[in-house]
Amino acid sequence: MDDDMPNEALAELRTKHLGVWGVVQIAAGTGLAVYAMWVGLLQPGFRKVPLKLQVPYIPASKAQVKNVMSLMRGRTGGLVDLGSGDGRIVLEAYQHGFAPAVGYELNPWLVQLARFHAWRAGHHGKVSYRQEDLWKIDLSKCKNVTVFLAPSVLSLLQKKLQDELPNDALVVAGRFPFPDWNPCRIEGHGVDRAWAYNMQAQPHHTSQKNQKPQCKTV
Ligand SMILES: C[S@@+](CC[C@H](N)C(=O)[O-])C[C@H]1O[C@@H](n2cnc3c(N)ncnc32)[C@H](O)[C@@H]1O
Numbered sequence: 001m002d003d004d005m006p007n008e009a010l011a012e013l014r015t016k017h018l019g020v021w022g023v024v025q026i027a028a029g030t031g032l033a034v035y036a037m038w039v040g041l042l043q044p045g046f047r048k049v050p051l052k053l054q055v056p057y058i059p060a061s062k063a064q065v066k067n068v069m070s071l072m073r074g075r076t077g078g079l080v081d082l083g084s085g086d087g088r089i090v091l092e093a094y095q096h097g098f099a100p101a102v103g104y105e106l107n108p109w110l111v112q113l114a115r116f117h118a119w120r121a122g123h124h125g126k127v128s129y130r131q132e133d134l135w136k137i138d139l140s141k142c143k144n145v146t147v148f149l150a151p152s153v154l155s156l157l158q159k160k161l162q163d164e165l166p167n168d169a170l171v172v173a174g175r176f177p178f179p180d181w182n183p184c185r186i187e188g189h190g191v192d193r194a195w196a197y198n199m200q201a202q203p204h205h206t207s208q209k210n211q212k213p214q215c216k217t218v
Pocket of ligand 1: 049174
């Protein structure tokens with residue numbers, strides 16, 4: 001066997017120009033790999049969701065989770081995270097005493113990952129992750145709601161929350177604020193920032209229950 005062969009081949013590769021066809025092949029291969037990852041790992045479950053409502057998975061940062069929980073301080077009862085991803089907010093909420101703590105997530109891989117995280121944290125069966133479309137769930141009994149979704153869907157979500165949530169509900173939005181609502185508290189800076197909204201204080205809130213707001217608007 002000629003020991004110099006691999007070195008020669010390497011040297012040839014180093015000096016050889018890729019050429020247009022080579023560049024096209026690399027670009028096509030990369031594009032295909034990214035597309036396969038998107039379809040296979042990140043997009044399943046979204047086939048029936050209109051394109052304009054599809055929100056990619058980006059996990060909340062540690063500081064963001066901390067800010068969200070800080071805005072939920074003093075609240076009790078259950079909590080739902082709309083678009084729960086790998087379940088970190090739901091898990092943290094359970095650890096802060098919220099029960100039931102429920103996450104709604106369309107991507108089945110993320111639902112499984114969230115369940116694994118709950119099992120690893122010793123909370124298997126204590127928190128709940130449901131593979132459901134957040135646009136189709138009934139929110140009329142939810143008092144504590146967290147969301148971290150794209151700005152493009154927040155005005156539509158505003159309407160759903162206004163129509164369905166009870167007066168004494170508190171909504172905490174991570175990273176992106178609701179476009180037309182007045183927050184009662186804000187926590188953190190930059191991408192870690194979170195906004196708390198009292199439902200009763202929001203314009204066009206349709207629920208007529210006679211309850212006092214939990215915090216004044218800022
Ligand atoms: C930006 S990530 C936030 C994940 C998690 N809440 C967190 O804070 O780490 C948004 C999540 O919402 C999910 N999602 C988007 N549209 C959804 C829908 N219609 N129903 C349920 N989940 C949805 C995505 O799959 C993604 O995991």
